[in-house]
Amino acid sequence: MERSLMKGNEALAEAAIRAGCAHYFGYPITPQNEITAYMSKRLPKVGGVFIQAESEIGAINMVYGCAATGTRCMTSSSSPGISLKTEGISYLAGADLPCVIVNVQRGGPGLGSIQPSQADYWQATRALGHGDLRIPVFAPSTVQEMADMTGKAFDLADEYRTPVMILADGLLGQMMEPVSFPEEKAPAARGEKAWAANGHGNARPKNIVNSLYLQPEKLEQNIKERFVRYGEIEKKYADAVSDNADGADIIVAAYGSTARIARSAADMARAAGIKTGTFRPLTLYPFPEKALREACASAKKVLVTEMSMGQMVDDVKLALECKLPVEFFGRTGGFVPAPSEIFEKIKSMTEV
Amino acid sequence: MTREFLIAGFGGQGILFVGKLLSYIGLIDGKEVSWLPSYGPAMRGGTCNCSVCISGSPIGSPLVVNPDILIVMNTPSYDKFIGAVKKGGKAFVDSSLVDKRSENPDIECHYIPATNLAHDNEIKGMANIILLGKLIKETGLAGLETVRKAVEKSVSAGKAGLIEANMRAIEIGAAN
Structure with missing residues (x-):
């Protein structure tokens, strides 16, 4: 075509x-x-x-x-x-x-x-x-x-x-x-x-x-x-896609254009030796809860990133039933986050 | 590998058009491409910029923060972006409009008096394409055949008469 x-x-x-x-x-x-x-x-x-x-x-x-x-x-x-x-x-x-x-x-x-x-x-x-x-x-x-x-x-x-x-x-x-x-x-x-x-x-x-x-x-x-x-x-x-989720320690969840930036950040994190996967809902209602739980099977932590102060993060927490720590990184006011900003946040999550 | 381009200048200089041409060059080569404009007041004469990514695989962030290749067509954009070019990257500067010179040894800068060249060759308004011609020559991004196809795709139907002028601007850029 x-x-x-x-x-x-x-x-x-x-x-x-x-x-x-x-x-x-x-x-x-x-x-x-x-x-x-x-x-x-x-x-x-x-x-x-x-x-x-x-x-x-x-x-x-x-x-x-x-x-x-x-x-x-x-x-x-x-x-x-x-x-x-x-x-x-x-x-x-x-x-x-x-x-x-x-x-x-x-x-x-x-x-x-x-x-x-x-x-x-x-x-x-x-x-x-x-x-x-x-x-x-x-x-x-x-x-x-x-x-x-x-x-x-x-x-x-x-x-x-x-x-x-x-x-x-x-x-x-x-x-x-x-x-x-x-x-x-x-x-x-x-x-x-x-x-x-x-x-x-x-x-x-x-x-x-x-x-x-x-x-x-x-x-x-x-x-x-x-x-x-x-x-x-x-x-x-309810529909979603995940990448590199198998065996990942950290799952980065994002939708829409932020999901593209999250993917770039996850690439940077994997290159730095951090096992990082991504999860991207294709539908927001219905929220793909089951797919999220499957993507997070091996994860120790979840990062949600959005161009807001944190809204989808609520649905992620609900779907995970508080079984995993969920952190958030966002930019708002018209800023598009840079892959490096999200990467820094991923890095900080691996430090105990 | 993803090649990231940033084109910056004033609204009206054809910043977005150069980006579109670059995107079509990538598309004709069978690559993944993305084109992202700054939007809003830029169209009314403010500063304007355009991010283009060309890649062999799906493109993540379409927003270029650290370009491999920068085209700048005014001093405010030069000041803003010259320090952002990646190590080993290239910058193409319209030296008719920007009189500063970079002292960064990690990037390769080309200074082309593109606006003056456009004026002298009676292709006013095509300084942007002259810079692109230089870029294509220095980066080996595409052959002339591909560039011509990209120009034909990018020029709107009502302006088909400008295809040859665009190709001349490419040649002038490559020769300077």
Whole structure:
């Protein structure tokens, strides 16, 4: 397959179109503008619709309406914009509507900075909206994965009727790497989904898309059914990769772009004689707990590294049930850690 | 082995474009490559830099901190990065814009009056490519055929008329 050089943002947008995403609604914000720009150029040419909404809130509610028709659709933003979308994401989850939401993270809180960050892990995995809900989250680490995981995200969204998030960051969005794409899928025809609220000429009972249940019995039942589906997603989709974990004394756990830097640091540590492996979750919810425990089978210590003050470190500790010491190293505020900084931390962990 | 490049200067000097050309040279050679720009206000005339990695294996950190090869096109970038070049590394400096000289014996510095050369040869705005031409000659990074293919890939469709000018800039750089 031919490899072309593309920015992560552009590769993600192209992959979405190839996955049959016919409609995109967005509002500009750095560092994800290439997604919006790419969609505005390409979607009209493939029979899709691009709308620049009046705000992030407008965009997510357009996604709500579009997803209700059973059409594959997407929105993207960066950290502050995702905060604005959370009300809509909660409604989408409550109405069981499939869609893909992309967060190309930048520094926070508030307007923060426009530089890369991973400070939205807690938001993505715990709090993408009010209510009893989970949102599956994919964490790409290369431009190729920005493309591949987008296709997977649309499939998961349709399979379980849920919003799905891709959690990237400014570094992945802005960098170029070689990427190749799968064959294009035709967008699903409108009305293909039995639950979709489309015109049907009174040929069937009407479908209703709604998240309001005034009777507690109905709402509890509805949520419990949804959590059964979350359980299935946890079994089927939790995914991770580990390298050099067999016999390692130290496992470095990181996701997204930080995982690449952690791999460089682990290479330096092995060259210095420290048995070091790496663990990289591909999904953040569901968190690949079993894979982490397997990767840590021989480890004496675990290091978690993130572009934040430490968020995924909570999930690592939960998965390991406090059976191993877990340390943390992070940079925040828009700084990308250097491999040497992580290497120094690994070295310090071998000193008693 | 991973070769790490850092290209730095002002926004508008074609810093990111040189990075893109280097990346395509790697891609055409069948290597793994990564290209990472500094982004933000740089595009509006501030300082701008670009990290490129070319490797035989998957690339870890795409952010170049200690380059094997540095191209600098202004004094602030020279001051910031000349000390970061690895031992045994090479630096290519636009001496029309930077009048400082490195006294570090561990690195090989080439001073090319690229901006003046571009002006004299009536290819204004191609000082960046002249520096790349010198880099290619001194590092043996790629043959002219590969460079031409990379130029064809990097120049946008609307600017195809500039392919020959780019190739001339490469030749001028190699000859100086």
